[in-house]
Amino acid sequence: MPTLILLRHGQSQWNLEDKFTGWVDVDLTSEGEAQARKGGELIGQEGLRIDRCYTSVLTRAIRTSWLALAAAKQAYVPEVKDWRLNERHYGGLTGLNKTETAAKHGEEQVKVWRRSYDVPPPPMEAGSEWDFSKDRRYEGVELPATESLKTTLDRVQPYWDAEIAPKLAAGETLLVAAHGNSLRAIVKLLFGLSDEGIMGVEIPTGNPLVIELDAQLKPVSARYLDQARAQPLPQV
Numbered sequence: 001m002p003t004l005i006l007l008r009h010g011q012s013q014w015n016l017e018d019k020f021t022g023w024v025d026v027d028l029t030s031e032g033e034a035q036a037r038k039g040g041e042l043i044g045q046e047g048l049r050i051d052r053c054y055t056s057v058l059t060r061a062i063r064t065s066w067l068a069l070a071a072a073k074q075a076y077v078p079e080v081k082d083w084r085l086n087e088r089h090y091g092g093l094t095g096l097n098k099t100e101t102a103a104k105h106g107e108e109q110v111k112v113w114r115r116s117y118d119v120p121p122p123p124m125e126a127g128s129e130w131d132f133s134k135d136r137r138y139e140g141v142e143l144p145a146t147e148s149l150k151t152t153l154d155r156v157q158p159y160w161d162a163e164i165a166p167k168l169a170a171g172e173t174l175l176v177a178a179h180g181n182s183l184r185a186i187v188k189l190l191f192g193l194s195d196e197g198i199m200g201v202e203i204p205t206g207n208p209l210v211i212e213l214d215a216q217l218k219p220v221s222a223r224y225l226d227q228a229r230a231q232p233l234p235q236v
């Protein structure tokens with residue numbers, strides 16, 4: 001049965017500092033490393049045999065995949081990295097403290113920026129200290145200045161359709177180690193959630209979400225392996 005394991009990276013330094021991160025390449029904290037290892041141990045204990053791993057080009061997701069695969073005793077599986085699995089680009093909010101931004105613009109506005117489906121945060125200004133245009137990871141990529149969840153899904157979906165879905169359709173078990181919002185985009189797609197339905201979905205760090213799929217790649221079951229740190233899931 002096709003099986004997809006979605007794993008959000010462990011706690012990053014900017015998760016800890018409560019900052020909008022997006023594409024900034026912030027590393028894991030020691031707590032985040034421990035979460036990634038624990039996620040991998042749980043994958044191993046479940047007897048899940050991973051055929052392939054997909055991750056973003058951001059260190060926190062890549063290292064989460066390495067730590068988890070090693071803890072699952074499957075460090076040898078092939079791994080592919082692609083920017084299209086990156087976190088959503090947080091535009092002009094990048095690097096700002098989330099609580100301070102809510103105090104300045106109001107909780108409601110920040111909730112719209114963080115969780116609405118199609119309202120993007122303000123764009124990143126040209127020449128910002130977080131400008132990624134010289135970063136060789138993004139050579140040839142038409143860089144966004146900001147992304148909503150919708151425009152994140154617009155770049156995740158072609159990758160999903162071309163690279164990930166065919167492997168699942170062939171019956172593989174895949175680990176996708178990525179980010180809160182690139183994974184929310186995949187959850188919206190897989191579960192057919194409405195634009196409102198996805199707003200309430202939160203994905204905890206370092207907690208493997210195992211989704212079994214039928215031959216049409218419709219979810220037949222979904223559960224977090226660490227029940228103590230689980231969040232509500234859409235109905236299958």
Ligand SMILES: O=C(O)[C@H](O)COP(=O)(O)O
Nearest residue numbers: 019020021022087114180
């Ligand atoms: O980019 C970030 O700041 C986080 O990884 C996800 O942030 P959010 O939960 O505020 O969307």
